[in-house]
Amino acid sequence: MTNELRPQRPSKPENWLHDSAQDYTRIFSKLVYLGKDAKPWAECTNEEKEAWESDHPQPEPEPEPQEPEGGEV
Amino acid sequence: MSTTIKQAIEALKARIAVAYTEVSAKGGTLPATQDSANLPSAIASIPSGGGGEVYYIGNLSFGAENGRVIDAENIISSSGSISDGSFSCDKAIYTEEILNLRGVFRSFTNGGSSVLKKLYFKDAELYGSFTYFRASNIEKFDFSGLRVISANVSFLQSGTYKSIISFIGDHTLQEVLNGDIVALSGISNSFSLAGSNADRASYLAIIKGLADMTGKKAQTFSIGATNLAKLTAEDIAIATNKNWNIA
Numbered sequence: 477m478t479n480e481l482r483p484q485r486p487s488k489p490e491n492w493l494h495d496s497a498q499d500y501t502r503i504f505s506k507l508v509y510l511g512k513d514a515k516p517w518a519e520c521t522n523e524e525k526e527a528w529e530s531d532h533p534q535p536e537p538e539p540e541p542q543e544p545e546g547g548e549v
Numbered sequence: 550m551s552t553t554i555k556q557a558i559e560a561l562k563a564r565i566a567v568a569y570t571e572v573s574a575k576g577g578t579l580p581a582t583q584d585s586a587n588l589p590s591a592i593a594s595i596p597s598g599g600g601g602e603v604y605y606i607g608n609l610s611f612g613a614e615n616g617r618v619i620d621a622e623n624i625i626s627s628s629g630s631i632s633d634g635s636f637s638c639d640k641a642i643y644t645e646e647i648l649n650l651r652g653v654f655r656s657f658t659n660g661g662s663s664v665l666k667k668l669y670f671k672d673a674e675l676y677g678s679f680t681y682f683r684a685s686n687i688e689k690f691d692f693s694g695l696r697v698i699s700a701n702v703s704f705l706q707s708g709t710y711k712s713i714i715s716f717i718g719d720h721t722l723q724e725v726l727n728g729d730i731v732a733l734s735g736i737s738n739s740f741s742l743a744g745s746n747a748d749r750a751s752y753l754a755i756i757k758g759l760a761d762m763t764g765k766k767a768q769t770f771s772i773g774a775t776n777l778a779k780l781t782a783e784d785i786a787i788a789t790n791k792n793w794n795i796a
Contacts (some may be wrong), residue, residue, distance in 0.1 A: 481786055495769060495794070497739035503769050507777065507796035509785050513792045514767030 482510040484517060492525045496543040502528060561585075564753050568592075596778035607795035700714075713745050722750035752776060762792035770792040 485507055486493055492504045495517045504525055508517055521527075569583045569591065578594040580587040660669055717725065724730050732754035742755075762768055766780050770793055777795065778784075788795050 481782055493796075501739070503739065503741070503771050503796060504612060505771065506774060508769070508794050508796040509789050511762065511767035511789050511792035511794050513763065514794050517794075526760060 480512065484508050486512055486519050490522055492522065493519055493525070494525070494528075494548050528529075605636075623791070629723045704738045714747055716742075716745075716747055716751040716753045720750070720754070722748070722753075725757065728753060730756070734758035734761050737762065737765075737768065739771070741770040741771040743771045745772070745776065747776070747782075749779045750785070752780060756780075756784060756788045756793075756795075757787060759791055759793050764794065767792045769795055769796055773796045 484493060489506075492502045493508055494502050495508075496502050505517075510516065525540065565583070565588060566584055569579060572588075572591045572594070573579055578592050580591055583591075614683060655781060664778050732751065735758065736755075737760040742752075756770065759770065770788060772795070780795075787796050
Protein backbone atom coordinates (compact mmCIF):
# COMPACT_ATOMS: atom_id res chain seq x y z
CA MET A 477 0.00 0.00 0.00
CA THR A 478 2.69 2.47 1.00
CA ASN A 479 4.68 2.10 -2.21
CA GLU A 480 1.74 3.67 -4.01
CA LEU A 481 2.47 6.99 -2.35
CA ARG A 482 3.39 9.72 -4.80
CA PRO A 483 4.95 12.62 -2.90
CA GLN A 484 5.51 15.80 -4.85
CA ARG A 485 7.74 18.70 -3.81
CA PRO A 486 8.56 21.92 -5.65
CA SER A 487 11.71 21.89 -7.77
CA LYS A 488 13.14 24.74 -5.66
CA PRO A 489 12.68 24.99 -1.88
CA GLU A 490 11.39 28.56 -2.16
CA ASN A 491 8.68 27.63 -4.66
CA TRP A 492 5.18 26.41 -3.96
CA LEU A 493 2.90 23.71 -5.31
CA HIS A 494 -0.69 24.67 -5.83
CA ASP A 495 -4.02 23.22 -6.84
CA SER A 496 -7.46 24.73 -7.15
CA ALA A 497 -10.21 23.62 -4.84
CA GLN A 498 -13.83 24.66 -4.74
CA ASP A 499 -14.91 28.11 -5.89
CA TYR A 500 -11.83 30.25 -6.17
CA THR A 501 -9.91 28.64 -3.38
CA ARG A 502 -6.36 27.58 -4.15
CA ILE A 503 -4.33 25.33 -1.92
CA PHE A 504 -0.61 26.02 -1.62
CA SER A 505 1.78 23.51 -0.17
CA LYS A 506 5.43 22.55 -0.02
CA LEU A 507 4.56 18.86 -0.03
CA VAL A 508 1.61 16.93 -1.32
CA TYR A 509 0.91 13.23 -1.47
CA LEU A 510 -1.08 12.78 -4.65
CA GLY A 511 -4.22 10.73 -4.89
CA LYS A 512 -3.99 7.68 -7.07
CA ASP A 513 -5.73 9.37 -10.03
CA ALA A 514 -4.49 12.90 -9.34
CA LYS A 515 -2.31 14.86 -11.73
CA PRO A 516 0.82 16.56 -10.39
CA TRP A 517 0.21 20.02 -8.98
CA ALA A 518 1.39 23.16 -10.71
CA GLU A 519 4.37 25.07 -9.32
CA CYS A 520 4.80 28.77 -8.74
CA THR A 521 7.21 31.18 -7.13
CA ASN A 522 6.54 32.80 -3.79
CA GLU A 523 5.90 36.10 -5.55
CA GLU A 524 3.29 34.48 -7.76
CA LYS A 525 1.66 32.95 -4.69
CA GLU A 526 1.45 36.28 -2.91
CA ALA A 527 0.10 37.97 -6.01
CA TRP A 528 -2.64 35.37 -6.34
CA GLU A 529 -3.57 35.68 -2.68
CA SER A 530 -3.70 39.44 -3.03
CA ASP A 531 -6.02 39.14 -5.99
CA HIS A 532 -8.21 36.54 -4.28
CA PRO A 533 -8.79 37.56 -0.67
CA GLN A 534 -10.64 35.05 1.46
CA PRO A 535 -14.35 35.72 1.53
CA GLU A 536 -15.46 37.32 4.73
CA PRO A 537 -17.87 35.41 6.94
CA GLU A 538 -21.44 36.53 6.91
CA PRO A 539 -22.17 39.28 9.40
CA GLU A 540 -22.77 37.85 12.81
CA PRO A 541 -25.82 38.83 14.78
CA GLN A 542 -25.28 41.19 17.65
CA GLU A 543 -26.60 39.34 20.64
CA PRO A 544 -26.46 40.52 24.20
CA GLU A 545 -23.74 39.04 26.35
CA GLY A 546 -24.83 35.84 28.08
CA GLY A 547 -27.89 35.57 25.88
CA GLU A 548 -29.91 32.59 24.95
CA VAL A 549 -28.18 29.35 25.79
CA MET B 550 -24.53 -23.28 51.69
CA SER B 551 -27.82 -22.62 49.91
CA THR B 552 -28.43 -19.57 52.10
CA THR B 553 -25.07 -18.14 51.08
CA ILE B 554 -25.86 -18.62 47.40
CA LYS B 555 -29.24 -16.99 47.86
CA GLN B 556 -27.67 -14.04 49.61
CA ALA B 557 -25.11 -13.70 46.85
CA ILE B 558 -27.83 -13.70 44.20
CA GLU B 559 -29.81 -11.08 46.08
CA ALA B 560 -26.71 -8.91 46.42
CA LEU B 561 -26.02 -9.31 42.71
CA LYS B 562 -29.57 -8.29 41.86
CA ALA B 563 -29.21 -5.21 44.05
CA ARG B 564 -26.00 -4.23 42.29
CA ILE B 565 -27.64 -4.68 38.89
CA ALA B 566 -30.47 -2.41 40.01
CA VAL B 567 -27.97 0.20 41.11
CA ALA B 568 -26.16 -0.10 37.80
CA TYR B 569 -29.40 0.56 35.90
CA THR B 570 -30.05 3.58 38.09
CA GLU B 571 -26.64 4.96 37.13
CA VAL B 572 -27.26 4.22 33.44
CA SER B 573 -30.48 6.18 33.59
CA ALA B 574 -28.86 9.07 35.44
CA LYS B 575 -26.20 9.32 32.74
CA GLY B 576 -28.69 9.48 29.91
CA GLY B 577 -28.59 5.83 28.87
CA THR B 578 -31.57 3.88 27.57
CA LEU B 579 -33.20 1.43 29.94
CA PRO B 580 -34.47 -1.85 28.54
CA ALA B 581 -37.90 -3.22 29.35
CA THR B 582 -36.29 -6.07 31.26
CA GLN B 583 -33.57 -4.80 33.52
CA ASP B 584 -31.55 -7.92 34.08
CA SER B 585 -27.87 -8.79 33.77
CA ALA B 586 -28.28 -9.91 30.15
CA ASN B 587 -29.43 -6.46 29.05
CA LEU B 588 -26.96 -4.51 31.16
CA PRO B 589 -24.10 -4.34 28.59
CA SER B 590 -26.33 -2.81 25.91
CA ALA B 591 -27.76 -0.37 28.45
CA ILE B 592 -24.26 0.76 29.41
CA ALA B 593 -23.34 1.06 25.73
CA SER B 594 -26.28 3.41 25.26
CA ILE B 595 -24.80 5.97 27.63
CA PRO B 596 -23.80 8.95 25.50
CA SER B 597 -20.08 9.63 25.45
CA GLY B 598 -20.60 13.29 26.12
CA GLY B 599 -21.97 12.54 29.54
CA GLY B 600 -25.57 13.28 28.66
CA GLY B 601 -28.25 14.60 30.87
CA GLU B 602 -27.50 18.25 30.20
CA VAL B 603 -29.73 20.11 27.81
CA TYR B 604 -28.94 23.38 26.14
CA TYR B 605 -31.41 25.31 24.09
CA ILE B 606 -30.23 27.43 21.25
CA GLY B 607 -33.01 29.18 19.44
CA ASN B 608 -35.65 26.57 18.76
CA LEU B 609 -33.09 23.82 18.60
CA SER B 610 -32.77 21.64 21.63
CA PHE B 611 -29.57 19.85 22.45
CA GLY B 612 -29.44 17.03 24.89
CA ALA B 613 -29.21 13.36 25.45
CA GLU B 614 -32.74 12.91 26.65
CA ASN B 615 -34.86 15.25 24.62
CA GLY B 616 -32.48 16.41 21.93
CA ARG B 617 -34.27 14.43 19.30
CA VAL B 618 -34.73 16.91 16.50
CA ILE B 619 -35.74 15.50 13.18
CA ASP B 620 -35.53 17.25 9.82
CA ALA B 621 -34.54 20.48 11.42
CA GLU B 622 -33.09 22.32 8.49
CA ASN B 623 -33.28 26.07 8.54
CA ILE B 624 -33.62 26.13 12.28
CA ILE B 625 -30.78 28.59 12.30
CA SER B 626 -31.01 31.06 9.53
CA SER B 627 -28.12 32.83 7.90
CA SER B 628 -28.84 35.76 10.15
CA GLY B 629 -29.12 33.64 13.24
CA SER B 630 -25.80 31.92 13.44
CA ILE B 631 -24.56 30.86 16.81
CA SER B 632 -21.89 33.35 17.58
CA ASP B 633 -19.77 34.40 20.46
CA GLY B 634 -22.21 36.92 21.82
CA SER B 635 -25.16 34.56 21.80
CA PHE B 636 -23.55 31.51 23.18
CA SER B 637 -21.52 30.78 26.24
CA CYS B 638 -21.31 27.69 28.35
CA ASP B 639 -18.68 25.95 30.35
CA LYS B 640 -19.72 22.44 29.56
CA ALA B 641 -19.88 20.30 26.47
CA ILE B 642 -22.68 20.40 23.97
CA TYR B 643 -23.93 16.91 23.38
CA THR B 644 -26.26 16.19 20.50
CA GLU B 645 -28.07 13.03 19.61
CA GLU B 646 -29.96 12.06 16.54
CA ILE B 647 -30.12 15.54 15.14
CA LEU B 648 -30.66 15.15 11.46
CA ASN B 649 -30.35 17.46 8.51
CA LEU B 650 -29.02 20.50 10.23
CA ARG B 651 -28.25 23.35 7.93
CA GLY B 652 -26.08 26.28 8.67
CA VAL B 653 -25.29 25.29 12.22
CA PHE B 654 -22.34 27.07 13.71
CA ARG B 655 -21.90 29.02 10.55
CA SER B 656 -19.61 31.92 11.28
CA PHE B 657 -19.36 30.78 14.86
CA THR B 658 -16.74 32.68 16.74
CA ASN B 659 -15.56 31.33 20.02
CA GLY B 660 -13.31 33.61 21.90
CA GLY B 661 -13.24 36.34 24.43
CA SER B 662 -15.78 35.61 27.10
CA SER B 663 -16.90 32.28 25.71
CA VAL B 664 -15.58 29.23 27.44
CA LEU B 665 -17.07 26.48 25.32
CA LYS B 666 -14.63 23.60 25.46
CA LYS B 667 -16.18 20.68 23.68
CA LEU B 668 -18.65 19.87 20.97
CA TYR B 669 -20.11 16.40 20.70
CA PHE B 670 -22.20 15.03 17.89
CA LYS B 671 -23.85 11.69 17.64
CA ASP B 672 -25.65 10.40 14.61
CA ALA B 673 -25.94 13.80 13.02
CA GLU B 674 -25.87 14.94 9.44
CA LEU B 675 -24.89 18.47 8.64
CA TYR B 676 -24.32 20.51 5.58
CA GLY B 677 -23.39 24.11 5.07
CA SER B 678 -22.20 24.08 8.64
CA PHE B 679 -18.99 25.20 10.25
CA THR B 680 -18.16 27.45 7.36
CA TYR B 681 -15.89 30.24 8.49
CA PHE B 682 -15.77 28.67 11.90
CA ARG B 683 -13.36 30.33 14.24
CA ALA B 684 -12.50 28.88 17.59
CA SER B 685 -9.87 30.28 19.84
CA ASN B 686 -10.36 28.15 22.90
CA ILE B 687 -12.24 25.01 21.98
CA GLU B 688 -10.14 22.03 22.87
CA LYS B 689 -12.05 19.04 21.67
CA PHE B 690 -14.50 18.23 18.95
CA ASP B 691 -16.08 14.84 18.77
CA PHE B 692 -16.96 14.42 15.14
CA SER B 693 -17.00 10.64 15.29
CA GLY B 694 -20.77 10.56 14.98
CA LEU B 695 -21.01 13.16 12.28
CA ARG B 696 -21.82 12.43 8.69
CA VAL B 697 -21.21 15.15 6.17
CA ILE B 698 -23.78 15.18 3.41
CA SER B 699 -22.80 18.39 1.75
CA ALA B 700 -20.62 18.83 -1.28
CA ASN B 701 -19.78 22.26 -0.01
CA VAL B 702 -18.21 21.78 3.35
CA SER B 703 -15.39 24.09 4.24
CA PHE B 704 -14.73 23.22 7.81
CA LEU B 705 -12.66 25.70 9.67
CA GLN B 706 -11.91 27.43 6.43
CA SER B 707 -10.58 30.64 7.76
CA GLY B 708 -10.45 30.03 11.42
CA THR B 709 -8.02 30.31 14.22
CA TYR B 710 -8.32 26.97 15.91
CA LYS B 711 -4.92 25.95 17.17
CA SER B 712 -6.50 25.24 20.52
CA ILE B 713 -8.19 22.16 19.12
CA ILE B 714 -6.35 19.04 20.20
CA SER B 715 -8.87 16.44 19.13
CA PHE B 716 -11.51 15.91 16.50
CA ILE B 717 -12.61 12.63 18.06
CA GLY B 718 -13.27 13.79 21.60
CA ASP B 719 -12.08 11.24 24.10
CA HIS B 720 -11.92 8.36 21.64
CA THR B 721 -8.56 6.66 21.33
CA LEU B 722 -6.10 5.91 18.56
CA GLN B 723 -6.75 2.22 19.11
CA GLU B 724 -10.43 2.71 18.35
CA VAL B 725 -9.46 4.45 15.13
CA LEU B 726 -6.97 1.76 14.18
CA ASN B 727 -9.55 -0.92 14.92
CA GLY B 728 -12.01 0.79 12.62
CA ASP B 729 -14.46 1.34 15.47
CA ILE B 730 -14.84 5.02 14.68
CA VAL B 731 -14.23 7.46 11.88
CA ALA B 732 -14.80 11.20 11.91
CA LEU B 733 -16.59 13.49 9.50
CA SER B 734 -17.54 10.59 7.32
CA GLY B 735 -18.54 11.31 3.76
CA ILE B 736 -16.66 14.48 2.89
CA SER B 737 -16.22 14.70 -0.87
CA ASN B 738 -14.71 18.11 -1.40
CA SER B 739 -11.38 19.72 -0.57
CA PHE B 740 -11.12 21.20 2.88
CA SER B 741 -8.47 22.36 5.28
CA LEU B 742 -7.61 21.82 8.90
CA ALA B 743 -4.14 23.19 8.38
CA GLY B 744 -4.41 25.53 11.32
CA SER B 745 -5.22 22.82 13.82
CA ASN B 746 -2.85 21.01 16.14
CA ALA B 747 -4.57 17.71 16.81
CA ASP B 748 -3.08 14.27 17.16
CA ARG B 749 -2.55 11.45 14.69
CA ALA B 750 -5.71 9.68 15.81
CA SER B 751 -7.84 12.67 14.87
CA TYR B 752 -6.45 13.08 11.39
CA LEU B 753 -6.48 9.35 10.77
CA ALA B 754 -10.13 9.14 11.84
CA ILE B 755 -10.97 11.85 9.34
CA ILE B 756 -8.92 10.17 6.60
CA LYS B 757 -10.77 6.94 7.20
CA GLY B 758 -14.05 8.79 6.84
CA LEU B 759 -13.24 10.49 3.54
CA ALA B 760 -15.49 9.58 0.63
CA ASP B 761 -13.92 7.40 -2.06
CA MET B 762 -13.14 9.71 -4.97
CA THR B 763 -11.87 6.97 -7.28
CA GLY B 764 -12.73 7.87 -10.87
CA LYS B 765 -13.61 11.43 -9.86
CA LYS B 766 -11.60 14.60 -9.52
CA ALA B 767 -9.04 14.23 -6.78
CA GLN B 768 -9.76 16.35 -3.71
CA THR B 769 -7.34 17.64 -1.11
CA PHE B 770 -7.33 17.32 2.66
CA SER B 771 -4.90 19.97 3.82
CA ILE B 772 -3.42 19.68 7.31
CA GLY B 773 -0.08 21.42 6.93
CA ALA B 774 3.48 20.16 7.17
CA THR B 775 3.60 19.85 10.96
CA ASN B 776 0.49 17.71 11.14
CA LEU B 777 1.44 15.76 8.04
CA ALA B 778 4.55 14.60 9.87
CA LYS B 779 2.35 13.01 12.56
CA LEU B 780 0.95 10.52 10.05
CA THR B 781 2.56 7.30 8.88
CA ALA B 782 2.95 6.34 5.25
CA GLU B 783 0.19 3.80 5.78
CA ASP B 784 -2.13 6.50 7.13
CA ILE B 785 -1.52 8.71 4.12
CA ALA B 786 -1.95 5.82 1.70
CA ILE B 787 -5.48 5.25 3.00
CA ALA B 788 -6.33 8.68 1.63
CA THR B 789 -4.35 8.53 -1.61
CA ASN B 790 -5.86 5.15 -2.42
CA LYS B 791 -9.25 6.89 -2.29
CA ASN B 792 -7.90 9.52 -4.70
CA TRP B 793 -7.43 12.18 -2.06
CA ASN B 794 -4.37 14.40 -1.99
CA ILE B 795 -2.90 15.03 1.44
CA ALA B 796 -1.05 18.31 1.76
